[in-house]
């Protein structure tokens with residue numbers, strides 16, 4: 277089996293590449309533009325005979341065509357992924373998330389190659405804090421940010437290419453991932469690396485916003501289950517019943533670091549900040565037999581803190597630039 281993994285040098289893509297190398301005999305080709313969000317170091321310890329890394333853009337039609345022609349399946353992780361950046365400059369989001377997905381779809385259509393599209397629960401918009409309902413495969417799309425609206429558009433392109441052109445494709449929409457190799461711009465790694473540096477965590481607004489956390493290893497296993505058993509044209513929601521408000525996550529991290537529970541700073545809220553995400557993943561569990569392996573969020577956070585403590589050489593080069601970007605975004609708000 278030969279897989280083409282787009283965005284394989286980013287957070288979730290790299291974790292999935294590690295999963296493939298460890299659990300299958302497949303050959304993996306990574307296509308990644310190596311934006312600021314990528315890290316070659318995330319793939320550095322993988323065996324060269326199992327992995328080919330190609331530096332390139334998913335919008336490059338010729339390159340995408342030649343790589344797609346020689347693989348059995350494309351798993352599409354590549355995207356501009358950070359909401360805060362999409363509020364500052366939406367243009368790379370429109371290009372990579374929409375034009376990039378279109379370019380890949382045309383290539384898999386030409387070469388009759390299986391496609392899996394990795395997407396987000398943010399396409400559904402948000403839920404009220406006092407609402408107990410969760411997103412299902414039937415929830416209407418209602419994205420809030422430039423990031424989530426481009427992901428919603430890319431999902432719709434995939435569905436149209438299945439229906440209109442007979443492309444063999446599945447889709448998944450997952451909740452917030454945490455774990456190793458996540459860029460320090462994201463909430464959990466930002467606060468962990470702040471705490472390592474003796475800087476208080478930064479909480480947007482009230483901190484009551486809820487995210488539904490899943491360990492990235494469970495996301496990898498779910499994508500594999502969909503590749504092996506998923507039905508073309510179907511969408512699968514991926515989530516592990518991990519709802520936490522942001523304040524609780526910060527307090528858990530402060531406890532892990534032995535700091536007092538109020539050692540954090542409130543900063544200006546994200547414009548249009550989604551209130552709550554929550555996934556009902558019964559379809560994935562019932563039809564494909566997937567179950568999350570990580571059930572204890574505190575334990576998962578402790579492992580993640582340990583990983584960032586032990587891999588400072590991985591994240592340190594990104595940290596100053598990420599914080600400088602946040603300072604300029606805070607001024608703009």
Ligand code: NAD
Pocket residue numbers: 282283284285286287288289307308309310311312313314315332333334335352353354355356357358371372376394395396397427449450451452453454459
């Ligand atoms: P990330 O930002 O860490 O990695 C994205 C990768 O895509 C980077 O390596 C980047 O260089 C690459 N990339 C960006 N534009 C490209 C282009 N034009 N051509 C080639 N490569 C390009 O993102 P992530 O958090 O790993 O997310 C991966 C996918 O999973 C995204 O599609 C995202 O929407 C989705 N997702 C993320 C989460 C989450 O919690 N992070 C949850 C659900 C779904």
Ligand code: DAU
Pocket residue numbers: 357358359360395396397398450451452453461462463464466478479480481485486487522546553
């Ligand atoms: O739900 C899936 C989505 O999860 C993915 O599609 C996105 O690619 C991924 O980035 C993530 O989006 P969020 O916007 O939820 O993640 P982020 O890590 O940026 O923020 C998580 C929450 O923490 C959110 O409510 C904003 C808040 N936050 C974030 C940062 C960076 C803070 O309070 N302080 C911070 O410093």
